[in-house]
Amino acid sequence: MRTTRVTVAAFVAAAxxxxxxxxxxxxxxSGSVTQITGTGKAGSATVLDRPFDKPxxxxxxxxxxxxxxxxxxxxxxxxxxxxxxxxxxxxxLTMSNIAVARKALPKADQDKxxxxxxxxxxxxxxxxxxxxxxxxxxxxxIGLTGDFATIQTAARSLGIGIxxxxxxxxxxxxxxxGAQVLAFSPKTDEGYLLYGESTTVDDYTxxxxxxxxxxxx
Amino acid sequence: MNARTTRTLxxxxxxxxxxxxxxxxxxxxxxTEDATPKLTVSGAFMPEPVDDKMAGAxxxxxxxxxxxxxxxxxxxxxxxxxxxxxxxxxxxxxxASLDVPANGRLSLERGGSxxxxxxxxxxxxxxxxxxxxxxxxKADPVTIELDVxxxxxxxxxxxxx
Numbered sequence: 424m425r426t427t428r429v430t431v432a433a434f435v436a437a438a439x440x441x442x443x444x445x446x447x448x449x450x451x452x453s454g455s456v457t458q459i460t461g462t463g464k465a466g467s468a469t470v471l472d473r474p475f476d477k478p479x480x481x482x483x484x485x486x487x488x489x490x491x492x493x494x495x496x497x498x499x500x501x502x503x504x505x506x507x508x509x510x511x512x513x514x515x516l517t518m519s520n521i522a523v524a525r526k527a528l529p530k531a532d533q534d535k536x537x538x539x540x541x542x543x544x545x546x547x548x549x550x551x552x553x554x555x556x557x558x559x560x561x562x563x564x565i566g567l568t569g570d571f572a573t574i575q576t577a578a579r580s581l582g583i584g585i586x587x588x589x590x591x592x593x594x595x596x597x598x599x600x601g602a603q604v605l606a607f608s609p610k611t612d613e614g615y616l617l618y619g620e621s622t623t624v625d626d627y628t629x630x631x632x633x634x635x636x637x638x639x640x
Numbered sequence: 641m642n643a644r645t646t647r648t649l650x651x652x653x654x655x656x657x658x659x660x661x662x663x664x665x666x667x668x669x670x671x672t673e674d675a676t677p678k679l680t681v682s683g684a685f686m687p688e689p690v691d692d693k694m695a696g697a698x699x700x701x702x703x704x705x706x707x708x709x710x711x712x713x714x715x716x717x718x719x720x721x722x723x724x725x726x727x728x729x730x731x732x733x734x735x736a737s738l739d740v741p742a743n744g745r746l747s748l749e750r751g752g753s754x755x756x757x758x759x760x761x762x763x764x765x766x767x768x769x770x771x772x773x774x775x776x777x778k779a780d781p782v783t784i785e786l787d788v789x790x791x792x793x794x795x796x797x798x799x800x801x
Contacts, residue, residue: 511696511756512727516687519791559690560791591733599731620751624792 467626468606468616468640475614477501477607478577482541482569485554490567492539492577493612500609500635501537505578505585505601507544508556513620514600515560521604522561524627532635533563535609541577542568544588544598581605581614606630610637677709677779679740683795686770686786692763695719697755697772697786698795701746710737710777711746714755718770721758727751737777750794764788 464470477493484490502521506514521538528536540557542548545568548556553566567574571587578585578601588598606616616634618626630640684699695718703709714722725732738753740746748754755772764770768788775781 508690509694510732511689511694511725512687512732512754513730513751515690515791516750516794519687523792556690586731593734595734597731597733599729602730623794 466629466640467622468618468630470639471615471617474608474611475581475605477612477614478580480541480567480573480577482567482573483550485550485557485566487550490565492567495565496537496539496607497612498609499537500535500637501539501607502604502634503539503541503581503607503614504604505541505543505574505583507542507588507598507600508548508552509544509596509598510600517604517620517622518557518560518564520622520624520627522564523624524631525561525563527628528631528635532632535635536563536631538564540564540566541574542566543571543574543578543585543600544596545569545571545574546588547596547598582617606634608637609635616640675705675707677703677705677707677740677742677776679703679709679776679779679782681774681782681784684772684784684786685789685793685795686757686764687791687793688766688788689757689760689763690791692760693758695757695760695764697757697770698748698750699755699784699786700748701740701774703740703742703744703746706742707778708742709740709779711740711774712737712777713775714772715775716757716770716772718762718764718772719757719760722772723756723758724753725756726753732756740776766790 477496480492481489504517506517508514518540525533525536525538538561540553542553548568550566550568553568557564557566575585575587583601583603583605585601586599588596590596602620604618604622605614606618607614616630616639633640680702682700682702684697686695686697689695701711711724714724716722723734724736724738726735726738738746766788770786770788771783772786773781773783
């Protein structure tokens with residue numbers, strides 16, 4: 424128990440080091456990103472000591488209609504990820520891992536699971552382009568876009584730091600995705616599990632049946 | 641438990657240290673030897689792209705010589721715009737080149753640096769091969785074939801178990 428906290432602390436400290444090490448840009452304080460404390464590693468998942476409340480978030484879905492996170496996912500097992508579609512590596516990998524793992528669930532459980540992809544690049548990810556991209560992964564996935572500040576606030580409340588897409592001098596756009604997938608329990612509607620970037624399809628396949636029931640993996 | 645935690649901790653720290661180092665190191669001014677670097681490419685793959693807008697590719701370039709080199713560009717029949725990207729802190733940015741250190745390797749791995757294909761002429765499927773020519777600062781160009789894999793494939797060299 425104690426050692427785990429040390430590990431998490433080390434991660435945070437090390438991450439801070441990595442961020443400041445290059446010092447190219449002055450590390451502008453990115454507001455308050457909620458501190459994460461984990462009780463322990465359950466396989467690839469981190470079980471959170473203090474689970475997160477579901478953010479009060481209303482964004483636009485891929486059909487262009489308003490979508491209320493709390494209302495639409497109430498009492499349902501839910502995975503949330505912050506990413507963008509002009510992303511060749513981690514974003515599609517994460518969504519594909521979840522898509523493959525979801526298909527391994529019994530049909531009834533597949534229908535219960537809500538997978539929500541919130542864009543970190545709303546300027547380029549329109550409802551239409553987001554819908555097309557997600558459909559290629561799993562048509563059941565929900566894609567949300569809207570005002571970046573609103574998205575950033577919601578991400579921060581879940582301990583996920585994201586920055587706005589930035590146009591470089593050469594015209595290329597630097598976007599950023601969240602590092603974690605957060606799982607919300609159907610029993611409490613709280614975010615209780617955290618999955619990092621290196622979580623594999625096997626990890627998700629193993630854990631999803633537990634998440635469907637709101638249990639710890 | 642204790643041992644495991646310690647190992648995790650050590651791995652986390654060393655991983656981050658590696659990131660920090662690779663992120664910030666200035667050009668290692670290699671020994672100037674005339675010998676052309678001997679480069680080999682292994683484990684080259686492309687996860688099946690989601691759409692025809694873009695694709696990523698990954699590989700390990702090994703340099704079995706005392707001469708450092710750089711990957712400076714790529715061409716492929718699949719796209720007219722291939723870019724080299726470096727990923728740090730969940731952000732990726734285009735770079736002009738990546739170092740292939742002497743007696744070392746350049747690992748383009750999932751979650752890290754990668755090659756990005758913009759505007760695909762076709763949409764490759766699992767099992768397809770994609771031809772790519774790699775250009776280096778010193779070594780002769782190397783032509784390879786990328787294996788198109790499942791989107792969930794992470795490569796053998798990945799530390800993602």
